Amino acid sequence: xxxxxxxxxxxxxxxxxxxxxxxxxxxxxxxxxxxxxxxxxxxxxxxxxxxxxxxxxxxxxxxxxxxxxxxxxxxxxxxxxxxxxxxxxxxxxxxxxxxxxxxxxxxxxxxxxxxxxxxxxxxxxxxxxxxxxxxxxxxxxxxxxxxxxxxxxxxxxxxxxxxxxxxxxxxxxxxxxxxxxxxxxxxxxxxxxxxxxxxxxxxxxxxxxxxxxxxxxxxxxxxxxxxxxxxxxxxxxxxxxxxxxxxxxxxxxxxxxxxx
Ligand SMILES: O=C(O)C(=O)C[C@]1(C(=O)O)C=C[C@@H](O)C=C1
Numbered sequence: 277x278x279x280x281x282x283x284x285x286x287x288x289x290x291x292x293x294x295x296x297x298x299x300x301x302x303x304x305x306x307x308x309x310x311x312x313x314x315x316x317x318x319x320x321x322x323x324x325x326x327x328x329x330x331x332x333x334x335x336x337x338x339x340x341x342x343x344x345x346x347x348x349x350x351x352x353x354x355x356x357x358x359x360x361x362x363x364x365x366x367x368x369x370x371x372x373x374x375x376x377x378x379x380x381x382x383x384x385x386x387x388x389x390x391x392x393x394x395x396x397x398x399x400x401x402x403x404x405x406x407x408x409x410x411x412x413x414x415x416x417x418x419x420x421x422x423x424x425x426x427x428x429x430x431x432x433x434x435x436x437x438x439x440x441x442x443x444x445x446x447x448x449x450x451x452x453x454x455x456x457x458x459x460x461x462x463x464x465x466x467x468x469x470x471x472x473x474x475x476x477x478x479x480x481x482x483x484x485x486x487x488x489x490x491x492x493x494x495x496x497x498x499x500x501x502x503x504x505x506x507x508x509x510x511x512x513x514x515x516x517x518x519x520x521x522x523x524x525x526x527x528x529x530x531x532x533x534x535x536x
Pocket of ligand 1: 291469472518
């Protein structure tokens, strides 16, 4: 947890973490929008066409996988909030921090089961990038990949934070949640964990952040200021994908949470 009180995280502290993560998401998407689409980065035929390798993952596959291997070595995935896109054969951490108290908040079985990485990956590449970037290719593949990694990690962390939200909600009302968990009633769980008012506030706030962080400031009177990214994109992103995926994570987590 980024912010936990002495007695462990609360719904308020987890929501504060989510608010802080909005900044990271909005900033990283604005950074990615500096570059055009650069489709070669995502193409599985690009590397084989230029003849460098026989089997050809895309550049994004390669870059994210290699980055995650490096991050695993410094213990990134010991943190339950971080979920790798390529979880197989990750190297072991090369050191163990002394204070590991923050690592045991979630139910391990439920935490391992709640995973929407594939959905996030597909949404980012197929739906978000076409809305965020202009078509074109400026050859800046390394910078594009570096931005993509930050965006993907920020989105994944925010969405998988649903595990923490679910755990604090469960602990605050164990009887209500246990009843639906026992009955494997995902619709009732979804209803119980949904706060429409909060969702509307979140969407309005990220749109405002997009307006504030992406504001192009002109120095000349009469010149339109404009935005680096249309601010509505951020509320759209949250309304269509980020919040629904976070709720999927919460339901999946709860369905797999032991009740003892
Ligand atoms: O704040 C909560 O209670 C959450 O569960 C998080 C969240 C969100 O993803 O922003 C998801 C579901 C709720 O309806 C409201 C907001």
